[in-house]
Amino acid sequence: MNVAIIGCNGMGRMHAQMAVNCGFNVVACADLELSTARSVASGFDADATDDCFGVLTRPDVDVVGIMTPTPTHTEYVVAAAKAGKHIFCEKPFGRTVQQCKEAIAAAKKARVKLFVGHVVRYFQEFEAMRAQVAQGKVGKVGFVRLYRGGIFPAGQSGWFRDLEQSGGVTLDSMIHDFDWLRYVFGDADRVFCQALQRTVPNHVDYSMATFRMKNGIIAKVIGTWAHPSGFRVEAEICGDQGIIQFNSDDTPLKAMKRTAPGAGASMIVPSSPVHTSPYQLEWEDFKVWLDGKLRARVTPEDALEAVRMATAALKSAETGKPVKL
């Protein structure tokens, strides 16, 4: 099957590689900046173009990977669906719940498969936590704390900095945790959220949300784009018989390179290598679905619900009141 990648600046190159690893051919790379499209296309012997809509109608393209800024997702999904292509769309699915609904309707109408990259469902450590919970290792779960973030992302022409477009850390980053919460612990009933969303004098965002799930569980989700460096994920799950904790700072590998004779390590690069990248696992899962076998682990409706949780959190942050989901 042939894939066209739309949006080559951020996640485009990585997704192209993952698709290739799963046996797809990357035939075209599109970006509004032709040079950006070329930089990815050259690595895959693919065509480069700045015609992001034109590439959707190429007859040899079976699957479209949409890796563009969040607010543009819907128009590309709708156009790709109209052209009869299957779709892999990066998260967040859309900027608004309404956009997600439009995208789902377009895919349904065109009878194409629509996959949204909620990759945390494929992260080995999160799958391990889900398994431990399922095995009853903490008993009945009552509280979940998820923490994610680090530096403010740069992003193509700084679109992350436009909080109207990106939704800040609450929509763009914490949506991973919102989706995983729903995946493992069911639907949320209400949310209270405080978010910084500062642009002056620096771009910093820091968001603190409490969800009350329908089954009574309290979940606290913290997202940061306020740190001067680094990236960290933490999780804690508390039940009546135990606790599970995860901290991504605790890695098996730390590489420290000396840059000059006599100088100390200039940078410490921690890493936690796994046999198969979670990003490849999501492409493999999508492929199984495309092959007509099992439905993918993430449905478009799941992705919509994650956007609903994020936009409810943002509404709470704006109004200073709890928001019912």
Add this chain to the structure above:
Amino acid sequence: MAKIGIMSFAHMHANGYAACLNELPEAELVAVWDDNAKRGREAAKQYGTSFVGDMDRFLESGLDGVIVTSENVKHRAMVEAAAAAGKWVLCEKPLATTVADAKAIIAACKKAEVGLSTAFPCRFSPPLIEVRDLIESGEYGVLYAANCTNNGQCPGGWFAQEELSGGGATMDHTVHVADLLRWMTGREFTWVYCENGMLVHDNLGMDDLGSLHMEMEGGLKVSHTASWSRCKSFPAWGDVTLEIVAEKGVIAVDAFNQKLDVYNDNAMKAEWAHWGSNPDLGLVKEFVASCDERRAPSVTGLDGLRAVEVTVAAYKSAKSGRVVKV
């Protein structure tokens, strides 16, 4: 030499304070009184002091100050009696379970012209003092947000009887962090939102976890988790953590993260052995000095009241589902 007595060993922190009094050369643990005579006698024996079964006699035994470590709801009666007898008072936190009781405690001590302190030992923790110093230095600029925890194991006993404790984990584990933030920033809390409940215990009958959202003067956003979520197999009693987001950076502190990992086959669980400075010692030392010098302690009754106000607002919010003004 300040002569100190302890009123009630109901709260386990009494043990820590008694040990500190024995350690400090400038203090003497002269007597223990307890409304549970058996408990009081045992404690007196353990800390090498005498037990006095009659409260009036205890208060007439030449004490300079008393430490009140009873069940939360009994603080008021004991502090009022001690103040009337002219004793300096260090009262365990929370100062009271209601705003009215906290105010009455302050009024009684004011009327008797005795010093009143609330037991907020975290103010004497070197890592937390360092955080306050960093904030005060101005190097981090304007403070934007703080994300905090005070998790612990469920103490059980009277803590789980609302008529004695006044509430669960939200009551027990909100005040330390509320006080730290007031102390570090010099700001007061303006509103509280709280979700809480019985989440990680089967039949405790009260809240064992509260997730709080608050704002302080100047728009400083605060979230806090107050819990008894630490299970029996957890390696330590709990934690006090703050992540403070500011204009020029982030300050993260895990106050008791000066520890050894200890693996012992008799315990059959991993344990953390804390090697950092003991904050209780600083608290007790300051109280003893205030007794000696007949001056007001650095941590006051008003500090205790302000933290109680936050806690009471949290329970109101949890009940009503609304944001509650402090």
